[in-house]
């Protein structure tokens with residue numbers, strides 16, 4: 289058993305870290321945070337400099353962690369234009385992949401994933417947006433809520449109900465995935481402002497009013513959308529674990545510097561603060577090991593949803609724990625530093641891609657079914 293990363297991955301992580309330290313300074317990050325602006329120029333720069341490399345999932349995971357370690361809002365913003373791409377990669381026709389994915393990879397387009405609705409996000413099978421088939425098109429009506437890239441994405445991989453809404457037998461099997469373009473008639477979006485954290489990311493409500501979507505924009509088979517999205521979450525949760533570990537490591541770095549400075553100046557540190565630091569560091573390490581284990585199954589084409597949900601659930605709770613502990617250790621210094629922004633940014637980790645409760649539902653269900661994590 290080897291717990292070390294390959295030399296190639298270490299070098300890649302170093303390159304991403306250097307880029308992030310240079311481009312995501314506290315000053316720059318504060319401006320995007322306060323103005324709630326999406327950092328489009330940083331997205332382009334990161335792509336041009338080869339910082340974003342989606343050809344190797346290990347690189348994606350390590351890159352996300354390194355960027356979020358420097359600034360979560362900017363790190364997530366520059367890596368999220370591909371959000372939902374795996375659904376198209378795994379189930380889209382060659383025509384859809386060529387038409388949509390190539391342009392995202394080239395930096396010419398941004399995409400998004402539309403699942404959550406105003407009525408709630410955890411109960412995915414309860415969604416109400418309806419797509420009615422009419423000849424060679426679907427007519428879509430409904431709305432989506434809290435959609436990342438909502439006012440900047442060119443198109444969305446969207447989960448909709450294609451079966452009759454009153455058919456209980458089709459609650460899960462009545463959902464399908466469509467690619468919906470922003471410029472289709474009847475599509476509208478409203479930016480949501482005033483979020484607690486990750487304020488550089490763009491979040492919006494989407495409104496679909498008789499939007500006509502060509503039938504060829506159906507991804508995979510009709511009625512299998514729910515399963516495609518669950519499969520997607522079993523991939524994307526690894527990347528949320530990486531965001532979370534980046535946040536936790538980021539506050540650990542800053543808290544360590546703070547305590548070292550106190551020691552250097554001969555100021556009071558105290559055993560209790562050192563114990564808290566030790567607990568933060570231990571949880572970060574445990575989260576990372578769990579993520580690596582889940583990733584090693586997933587990236588070797590043998591996904592293990594129990595491990596993936598454990599990795600996402602534990603890492604996201606570690607991010608919140610570490611950020612809160614950092615605030616306690618650093619006191620008033622922390623309140624006026626980057627740690628304050630990390631503290632606000634950490635909370636979303638426990639919400640998107642499945643709340644902590646949802647991860648526990650998945651884990652317990654799999655254990656009770658007899659899954660042994662092998």
Ligand SMILES: Cc1cc2nc3c(=O)[nH]c(=O)nc-3n(C[C@H](O)[C@H](O)[C@H](O)COP(=O)(O)OP(=O)(O)OC[C@H]3O[C@@H](n4cnc5c(N)ncnc54)[C@H](O)[C@@H]3O)c2cc1C
Nearest residue numbers: 401402403404408409410434435436491639640641643645
């Ligand atoms: C900044 C931001 C960006 C987002 N980006 C996207 C995006 O790009 N695309 C997208 O589709 N969605 C996105 N979301 C939505 C996100 O995935 C949902 O917020 C999340 O799934 C939770 O749904 P909800 O907020 O509606 O909470 P709810 O589902 O209403 O849950 C509320 C509370 O009840 C608990 N709960 C719900 N059901 C159960 C249950 N059965 N058992 C126990 N507890 C339960 C939850 O854990 C939670 O604590 C985003 C959200 C935010 C805040």
